[in-house]
Amino acid sequence: MKKTLxxxxxxxxxxxxxxxxxxxxxxxxxxxxxxxxxxxxxxxxYNEIIDGTNKLYMPGxxxxxxxxxxxxxxxxxxxxxxxxxxxxxxxPMEAKFSSQDVKWGTLLSIVEMIKGGTTTIVDMYDHMxxxxxxxxxxGMRGCLTRGVIxxxxxxxxxxxxxxxxxxxxxxxxxxxxxxTTMMSPHAPYTCPPDYIERIVQVAHDLNLPIHTHxxxxxxxxxxxxxxxxxxxxxxxxxxxxxxxxTLVAHGVHVTDEEIEILKxxxxxxxxxxxxxxxxxxxxxxxxxxxxxxxKVSLGTDGAASNNNLDxxxxxxxxxxxxxxxxxxxxxxxxxxxxLMGTKMGAESIWLQDVGQxxxxxxxxxxxxxxxxxxxxxxxxxxxxxxxSASAKDVxxxxxxxxxxxxxxxxxxxxxxxxxxxxxQSFDKLLG
Amino acid sequence: MKKTLxxxxxxxxxxxxxxxxxxxxxxxxxxxxxxxxxxxxxxxxYNEIIDGTNKLYMPGxxxxxxxxxxxxxxxxxxxxxxxxxxxxxxxPMEAKFSSQDVKWGTLLSIVEMIKGGTTTIVDMYDHMxxxxxxxxxxGMRGCLTRGVIxxxxxxxxxxxxxxxxxxxxxxxxxxxxxxTTMMSPHAPYTCPPDYIERIVQVAHDLNLPIHTHxxxxxxxxxxxxxxxxxxxxxxxxxxxxxxxxTLVAHGVHVTDEEIEILKxxxxxxxxxxxxxxxxxxxxxxxxxxxxxxxKVSLGTDGAASNNNLDxxxxxxxxxxxxxxxxxxxxxxxxxxxxLMGTKMGAESIWLQDVGQxxxxxxxxxxxxxxxxxxxxxxxxxxxxxxxSASAKDVxxxxxxxxxxxxxxxxxxxxxxxxxxxxxQSFDKLLG
Numbered sequence: 001m002k003k004t005l006x007x008x009x010x011x012x013x014x015x016x017x018x019x020x021x022x023x024x025x026x027x028x029x030x031x032x033x034x035x036x037x038x039x040x041x042x043x044x045x046y047n048e049i050i051d052g053t054n055k056l057y058m059p060g061x062x063x064x065x066x067x068x069x070x071x072x073x074x075x076x077x078x079x080x081x082x083x084x085x086x087x088x089x090x091x092p093m094e095a096k097f098s099s100q101d102v103k104w105g106t107l108l109s110i111v112e113m114i115k116g117g118t119t120t121i122v123d124m125y126d127h128m129x130x131x132x133x134x135x136x137x138x139g140m141r142g143c144l145t146r147g148v149i150x151x152x153x154x155x156x157x158x159x160x161x162x163x164x165x166x167x168x169x170x171x172x173x174x175x176x177x178x179x180t181t182m183m184s185p186h187a188p189y190t191c192p193p194d195y196i197e198r199i200v201q202v203a204h205d206l207n208l209p210i211h212t213h214x215x216x217x218x219x220x221x222x223x224x225x226x227x228x229x230x231x232x233x234x235x236x237x238x239x240x241x242x243x244x245x246t247l248v249a250h251g252v253h254v255t256d257e258e259i260e261i262l263k264x265x266x267x268x269x270x271x272x273x274x275x276x277x278x279x280x281x282x283x284x285x286x287x288x289x290x291x292x293x294x295k296v297s298l299g300t301d302g303a304a305s306n307n308n309l310d311x312x313x314x315x316x317x318x319x320x321x322x323x324x325x326x327x328x329x330x331x332x333x334x335x336x337x338x339l340m341g342t343k344m345g346a347e348s349i350w351l352q353d354v355g356q357x358x359x360x361x362x363x364x365x366x367x368x369x370x371x372x373x374x375x376x377x378x379x380x381x382x383x384x385x386x387x388s389a390s391a392k393d394v395x396x397x398x399x400x401x402x403x404x405x406x407x408x409x410x411x412x413x414x415x416x417x418x419x420x421x422x423x424q425s426f427d428k429l430l431g
Numbered sequence: 432m433k434k435t436l437x438x439x440x441x442x443x444x445x446x447x448x449x450x451x452x453x454x455x456x457x458x459x460x461x462x463x464x465x466x467x468x469x470x471x472x473x474x475x476x477y478n479e480i481i482d483g484t485n486k487l488y489m490p491g492x493x494x495x496x497x498x499x500x501x502x503x504x505x506x507x508x509x510x511x512x513x514x515x516x517x518x519x520x521x522x523p524m525e526a527k528f529s530s531q532d533v534k535w536g537t538l539l540s541i542v543e544m545i546k547g548g549t550t551t552i553v554d555m556y557d558h559m560x561x562x563x564x565x566x567x568x569x570g571m572r573g574c575l576t577r578g579v580i581x582x583x584x585x586x587x588x589x590x591x592x593x594x595x596x597x598x599x600x601x602x603x604x605x606x607x608x609x610x611t612t613m614m615s616p617h618a619p620y621t622c623p624p625d626y627i628e629r630i631v632q633v634a635h636d637l638n639l640p641i642h643t644h645x646x647x648x649x650x651x652x653x654x655x656x657x658x659x660x661x662x663x664x665x666x667x668x669x670x671x672x673x674x675x676x677t678l679v680a681h682g683v684h685v686t687d688e689e690i691e692i693l694k695x696x697x698x699x700x701x702x703x704x705x706x707x708x709x710x711x712x713x714x715x716x717x718x719x720x721x722x723x724x725x726k727v728s729l730g731t732d733g734a735a736s737n738n739n740l741d742x743x744x745x746x747x748x749x750x751x752x753x754x755x756x757x758x759x760x761x762x763x764x765x766x767x768x769x770l771m772g773t774k775m776g777a778e779s780i781w782l783q784d785v786g787q788x789x790x791x792x793x794x795x796x797x798x799x800x801x802x803x804x805x806x807x808x809x810x811x812x813x814x815x816x817x818x819s820a821s822a823k824d825v826x827x828x829x830x831x832x833x834x835x836x837x838x839x840x841x842x843x844x845x846x847x848x849x850x851x852x853x854x855q856s857f858d859k860l861l862g
Contacts, residue, residue, distance in 0.1 A: 075810040078818065079764040112804035277755030278818070280762070307818035308805045313744075321752065324708030331711070333510040373543035374739045376850060377857040379506040387509065387709070387738035392823030419807060426808040 001029040002047045002401070007039055009052025010370070012381060014059055014343045014356040019335070020381055025057065027363040030176075030401035035357050054371040056381055058338075059355050060119025060364040060399065061311035062345025065211075065249040065270035065299025067125045068134075069097065069105035071112070072426055073304035082217070082279055090304060093429055101425045102127035106134045108422040111415050112309050114140050115408065116391025117366040119399045122247070122270070122299065122349060124184050124211055128167045136175040139404035139412045141364065143349040144171060145182040145211050150195035157195055165202050172208065178400055180349070182247070187213040188232050189220050196239045209245040209350065212236070215258075216250035217281045233258040242267055247348055249299060252276055252284040259285070259292045268295040268348040271340070273317035275301035287322050287331045297345035310391035315341040319386050334386035367396040432460040433478045433832070438470055440483025441801070443812060445490055445774045445787040450766070451812055456488065458794040461607075461832035466788050485802040487812055489769075490786050491550025491795040491830065492742035493776025496642075496680040496701035496730025498556045499565075500528065500536035502543070503857055504735035513648070513710055521735060524860055532856045533558035537565045539853040542846050543740050545571055546839065547822025548797040550830045553678070553701070553730065553780060555615050555642055559598045567606040570835035570843045572795065574780040575602060576613040576642050581626035588626055596633050603639065609831055611780070613678070618644040619663050620651050624670055631671045640676040640781065643667070646689075647681035648712045664689035673698055678779055680730060683707055683715040690716070690723045699726040699779040702771070704748035706732035718753050718762045728776035741822035746772040750817050765817035798827040 007024040013035060023037035034040050043049070077089030097105075102125065113121060120141035123131050128146045135142035146164035150157050168181040183203040185191040191199070203210050215221050215232045224232045233254065236242060242265035251269040254262070262269070271284050289296050298314040300306050319337035323329050346355030353362045370381075374388045397405035404412045438455040444466060454468035465471050474480070508520030528536075533556065544552060551572035554562050559577040566573035577595035581588050599612040614634040616622040622630070634641050646652050646663045655663045664685065667673060673696035682700040685693070693700070702715050720727050729745040731737050750768035754760050763771075777786030784793045801812075805819045828836035835843045 071804070072808065074805075074808065074819065075812075075814040076808070078811065078814045079761055079766075081760055085760070108804050108807060115804075274751065277751035278760070280754040280758050280760035282758065283755055303805075307814065308821075310805075310821070313747075317751075320705065320708035320748075321755070323711040324714055324752070325756065327711050327713065329512055329516070329709070329711035330510055335510075371850075373502070373539050373546075373846075373850065373853075374505075374734075374741075376539060376853055377503065377505065377507070378854070380509065381506075383506040383509045383738065388505065390739075390741070390821050390823060392821060415804075419802075419804065422804075422807055423809070 003028045003045060004048045004050065005043065005046045006050045006052045006057065010056045010381060011035060011357055012056065012058040012338070012385065013358060014339065015358055024052070025357060027398070027401055030363055032357060032361050032363050033359055035359065052367070054369065055395070056368040056370045056375070056385070057357065057365055058368070058385065059342040059357055060366050060397065061117050061341050062120040062297065062349070062355065063113065063118050063300055063309070063311055064122045064247065064297040064345050064348050065272055065301055066121055066123055066309070067302035068109035068121065068123050068131065069102040069125055070302030070304045071109045072097070072101060072105040072422070072429065073302070074307050076304065078307070096429050097126070099127040099130050101429060103130040103134060104418065104422040104425045106131050107413060107418045109303060109309055110134055110138045110140065111410055111413055111418055114138060114397055114405055115394065115410060116310050117394035117397060118309070118311050119364045119366065119397060120346065120349070120351070120354060122211065132171045132174070132179055135179055137412060139399050139402055141178045141354070141399055143180045143182060145184040147184040147186045148191070148199065149186045150191035161198060161202065165206070168206055168208055172206070176400060182209045182211045184211045188224055188235055193228070193239055196241065200240045200244060203244045209247060210241055211247045212241065212249070214248045214251055215253045216276070218253050221253045231255070231258060233261050237261060237265070245350060250276065250281070250284065251289070252282045254285060256288070259289055259294065262289070263292045263294050268297065270299040270348065271296050271318060272299045272301040272314070273321055274314055275305040277317070277321070279305050283321055283325050286318065287326060287328070290332070290336065295344050295348050296340055297348040298341050308391070311341055312385070312389050312391055315386050334383045337386045338382055363401040364399050366394050366398070368393045369395045434459045434476060435479045435481065436474065436477045437481045437483045437488065441487045441812060442466060442788055443487065443489040443769070443816065444789060445770065446789055455483070456788060458829070458832055461794055463788060463792050463794050464790055466790065483798070485800065486826070487799040487801045487806070487816070488788065488796055489799070489816060490773040490788055491797050491828065492548050492772050493551040493728065493780070493786065494544065494549050494731055494740070494742055495553045495678065495728040495776050495779050496703055496732055497552055497554055497740070498733035499540035499552065499554050499562065500533040500556055501733030501735045502540045503528070503532060503536040503853070503860065504733070505738050507735065509738070527860050528557070530558040530561050532860060534561040534565060535849065535853040535856045537562050538844060538849045540734060540740055541565055541569045541571065542841055542844055542849055545569060545828055545836055546825065546841060547741050548825035548828060549740070549742050550795045550797065550828060551777065551780070551782070551785065553642065563598070563602045563605070563610055566610055568843060570830050570833055572609045572785070572830055574611045574613060576615040578615040578617045579622070579630065580617045581622035592629060592633065596637070599637055599639055603637070607831060613640045613642045615642045619655055619666055624659070627670045627672065631675060634675045640678060641672055642678045643672065643680070645679045645682055646684045647707070649684050652684045662686070662689060664692050668692060668696070676781060681707065681712070681715070682720070683713045685716060687719070690720055690725065693720070694723050694725050699728065701730040701779065702727050702749060703730045703732040703745070704752055705745055706736040708748070708752070709736050714752055714756050717749065718757060718759070721763070721767065726775050726779050727771055728779040729772050739822070742772055743816070743820050743822055746817050765814045768817045769813055794832040795830050797825050797829070799824045800826045
């Protein structure tokens with residue numbers, strides 16, 4: 001089993017009692033086996049000894065909501081009203097996506113994400129076999145789900161559900177366990193109630209969690225009330241969704257009572273601040289959710305509504321906007337934003353051994369080059385990560401004990417080929 | 432006179448009729464003399480011909496409010512209530528700053544800013560001779576002012592005003608005209624009215640503009656009403672401040688009536704979204720200000736309240752937060768945010784020949800490496816700059832016709848020495 005020692009580094013462990021450690025870390029196989037100030041003796045049986053001077057090591061970032069292939073639509077129709085953007089720009093182009101388009105769009109996003117320190121993603125899209133193969137090849141971790149929209153004839157509903165079920169069954173636990181799966185009704189407003197109930201039944205049968213969009217816009221909440229007489233939380237509760245472990249994307253417009261129900265069922269929220277701001281969906285009640293004990297993690301959403309996939313920015317936005325909007329300068333401190341981007345992200349998708357640098361945890365971690373002005377003075381590195389760092393500061397990325405990025409270069413994917421194929425896909429879609 | 436041709440580039444000119452140009456640009460001495468799709472003949476009399484393939488050229492960023500030396504306080508006491516942060520953290524440390532501390536703090540910030548594409552800054556601080564010398568050495572452009580706080584005995588008021596006056600007189604137009612100066616009462620709440628009037632008189636005598644903080648927090652606005660019976664805008668108007676060309680920092684809490692007065696006097700606002708959010712000051716009424724015809728530019732404020740000095744982030748925040756808070760997805764489009772960070776920034780400090788890439792304009796421009804996933808597909812580069820780019824994408828920086836950064840390296844400053852001296856300054860301040 002390969003054994004690696006990293007010494008002279010600064011480590012942000014996410015350990016509650018002592019987050020910042022100046023010292024060293026040992027990785028054996030896919031696990032961290034030691035982290036501490038002292039170098040463990042003897043030092044003669046390592047396959048590799050890395051000098052971590054001027055590097056900051058931290059858990060890899062966990063992006064809990066996205067549609068990687070939508071990088072194909074980055075900058076395609078920005079700054080439009082939401083309905084025009086969706087109906088005239090996004091949907092017509094997405095309808096043209098082939099599995100090859102999804103492949104190259106997803107791979108381009110994966111290159112951007114892993115080079116930027118994201119080690120785990122949630123991805124909900126179509127042509128998911130391509131997504132799973134891309135994740136497998138990249139070496140990163142993925143919690144994947146075929147999102148189904150049920151506004152279609154029964155036979156198409158059936159076909160989509162069958163496809164989603166097969167995908168979830170076939171890929172769960174694959175790629176050395178780096179891939180897990182979920183079942184996904186796309187949203188309450190895109191799936192009839194009986195279809196949602198059928199999806200929940202499959203999740204029960206396969207013993208899988210559920211991922212869905214919920215309460216992203218106030219308009220959608222009102223439409224739910226108009227159509228079903230219930231706000232989305234009560235509606236999904238009634239349909240049995242929360243009888244399964246559930247991760248909900250957005251949850252922008254929720255009442256105190258709804259927060260209480262989400263807490264009761266331990267429903268996890270993926271907060272997507274960049275996307276919510278850009279699409280003018282509003283500002284989620286994250287401080288209230290966190291205070292109520294709801295697990296809140298962070299997601300970029302697709303690149304069409306963000307427009308980059310930099311999780312440092314999502315942590316920063318989460319730390320900043322809730323202060324500014326609430327008028328409370330301690331609304332979400334840096335340490336909490338960092339947990340949202342790492343440990344709470346992992347917990348939100350039921351990964352118990354990811355998100356901290358501690359013995360026994362998976363070796364999913366990244367290194368930042370801190371020999372740069374914006375990391376000085378060497379005061380509070382948690383603050384520097386959240387308020388000052390960006391994806392471009394990441395130099396090394398390790399997932400499951402394997403290096404997938406080193407010195408800023410992808411080791412598992414051919415970036416140049418991916419960029420070329422991606423551009424060809426986009427040109428074809430336009431043409 | 433040195434003559435340079437850049438060919439095969441993509442240029443964001445900020446020209447209203449045609450912003451994006453695929454072609455080339457010619458620089459002669461300190462000016463742009465040509466920009467267009469065709470390469471001007473003949474090509475044999477250039478000192479340098481640059482291949483701009485895979486680069487995006489745009490006007491340098493203009494940061495219209497900051498305190499560069501405050502990088503010494505980056506991460507020192509984050510996530511505290513405003514008064515505790517100021518009274519227990521910022522002020523006691525700042526009181527200890529020597530001119531050498533200001534020198535190294537300012538130089539560190541300048542390294543961060545120029546490498547990140549900022550070519551012009553406004554700086555308001557103490558020990559301004561050090562700041563001016565740092566700007567002169569760096570090759571960047573600076574609009575500088577000694578900010579005076581008047582809550583002190585008359586003889587100290589006199590000494591500060593004398594110092595500010597001498598600084599403004601001595602440095603205006605220096606460094607080949609790259610340095611201009613202003614007069615600055617720090618803020619209405621830190622300067623007695625008669626002291627502000629004396630500063631205004633000096634600005635008249637020297638024919639210089641005024642820069643001040645105004646209406647950053649609602650608490651400060653209320654205190655102004657309580658003490659003087661007027662909100663800050665009327666108060667400053669009454670004291671004659673707006674009889675001089677004026678640039679105001681923040682302007683977060685302004686009424687419709689105040690916006691009208693600001694417009695009437697052509698007062699310019701430096702919007703500092705990152706700082707305003709982090710300090711929980713609120714969200715400025717930028718869409719309303721812009722619609723009323725007020726010039727709004729962007730500033731980072733000091734690194735203690737930001738915490739990096741990345742102007743791409745300020746453009747992105749300006750484009751995002753006003754959408755999210757207003758519920759209007761077209762509140763501030765990308766193109767407007769870009770103008771706020773460049774052309775309107777230059778206009779806000781009365782630089783008429785900076786902020787656009789057009790014949791006759793100063794050669795103040797930057798190049799971004801766009802051969803990266805987050806700049807694909809090649810759809811809308813204005814959108815990519817605002818929603819996707821960051822300081823770390825900048826590779827080349829030219830100011831006044833001189834390269835000050837190339838391939839990501841500072842040519843005018845010794846970055847390694849500056850980092851070392853900065854750390855020593857910080858250690859002494861702590862000790």
